[in-house]
Amino acid sequence: MPDICLTKTHRKYRTLLCICILIYLAAMLVRMIKIALDPTLTRDGSVYLIWVENWIATGNFYYDFFGRVDPSMPLSPWMIKELMQLGGFNVEIAGRSLSMFFGSLFPVIGFLFTLRLCRNIRVALIAAFLLVFLPELVELSGQPMRENCYIVFCGMLMIVLVEAFRKSTVFKWALCGVILALSVYCRYEAMEFAVIVPLFLAALWAFKKIKFKEMFLNAAVFFLVSGLSFVLLAACVGFDSRLIERLSFFFNRIF
């Protein structure tokens, strides 16, 4: 692969920051045009808004929706709820704004991930361009759905993972744990990273970049921090025993 463009000089960082802002603004513009042309809420988008409304009305996120217990990971609805209460927005504006924010951030995350992985700014810019215009993402960014923050957190986790692979430090693995908890609190499908992160650690050990003891220590830090973050999130956002049922249902699907 062609060589690096990212250096540690201030000038290069400033350029990088400008590029990130431009990508963010371009993504935001495309998404705003999309919403202006087609404000239709999708079926699933309205489900999330109903969840938030029920949460505010009943004080319980795990309120039975039409008599059906359908607990979901509550981080995204919680953020919508908090935004509503902070800014006095209605549920739809809060939901869409949050999705727009995360949806526009995702091409920036894609840019940074590609840059760190390939160390080539041209490949990273092409990736960002694709992500700005990818129909699935544009469509999703207009809907108040949890996938927007889920993919942003997963993207951040991948960036930190690549960083940790290039230069392993305890702090980076701990950061992976924090972001894992955030992404799992958006969608439980993010549990896959609880396997991928240790796999990366094992690969580092297999490539003789770290010692076995170091691998074990980093894995312990990762799981400990992710568990702790999960507990903190549960204390902050809320947790219900039915989530355990949901998770067990999820594991039943696998095994």
Next chain:
Amino acid sequence: MLESFEKIPKGVNLILFIWAAVGLFFMLRDAKVRKEKIFYACLAMIAFMIFWRTLIRLISSRYAICLILPLTVSAAYLVFIQGKRRHVLVRVALSAALAVSGFLFLKMNTNSVFRNYSSSILSEMFKDIESSREKHLYVASWKDFSRVYYASRLGDSITSIRDKDIHDYVVGYRNVYPDVFFNVESRSIADDPVVLEMLRDKQVASLIDDTDKNKKQYVYLLSSENKCVPVSESRIAPLRPNLLENGGLEQLDSPEESYGKLKAHVEQYAMLRNAGESIRTPRNAFFHTAPGNGFPPEFNTQESGAIDGNRSVWIGIPDGSAGLMFDQRFSNGKYDYSMLVKGKTGTKVCIFFEAEKNGSRETVPVATFTIPDKRLFRITSKISVDDLDREDGFRVGVSVRNGEAYFDDFSVTPSETDEPPSPVAD
């Protein structure tokens, strides 16, 4: 598993998936990339992510969206490396492939991103019907239920149904409520001529659901043929010719007959046994209620407070349902069913008939009214039965839900016109 795998390209965009696969091929051929250990780790990550998604069985293709990020890197690499190719043939082939897929990419973008429609039609329609919120039932196909639920703010007066139940709802419930809105997708009713005929010219709104799949939602309004009109108590005119014996409820069963009927039809009889001997049933009719239908039901034939003549039936149940049904059976045909009712405001009166269908007894709701005030009302509704298996016929009844009401002057007359019958003076 294969089914889940098929959803991945759909979830991450098919063109991107193809670009990523080709990009990966070029990455594997690139010696510089092959030297990078992170490349293998990322490759393992992508493989695991795909494996994970096939393992958990993807319900929706959207669940594959997290794969977009690593696949985009590979696709971007393809675009980048394409400019580096030296061999003319490879460059031409790749340029052509990228141009074609780029065109497809743009086309998909145009279709799905810039869909020029909005849900304003739906919102406008809901504004119009909001004033009559309590008078109607809104039935939505389950596929679009949450969106309609959210947009309409109709709360509990909206019901979700499966496609296979649309026929039963359209045929069975169209007269149960004064207004029934049906929100269905066109394909759901395309093969049902009965429903198509009934919904013809009844469309009040339409909404494009998905331009890519050419799906459209339609909203139909079926207004009831049933009527609930106030009547002056001093000028009650019976309907003629009344086929129902003892519709005026003037004749009573003997105490023994009443007691027997009560035991036979009131499944909560044990609860009523103290009062059971004092309850008198009208001839040709019986009271009924069932466990779980609420408690305590109270019913009797009253002389005091009679609406017309010397006797009326009084049914009261604070929380639940209890009713009166006639013994007399009617054969297939179209009838007008009518009664006088007076009761507590807000009491729900349900008119129904019971028929033998496919070897089982089936209770078919005909209409539901809410008593609007304390005045006397004449309820008239149409009953059309033409699919009875046996010659048993059907019998008519009425039930009270969450309230109390007096009933009198029940009548069943042959229906000659599509209009509800008018009272005929003596």
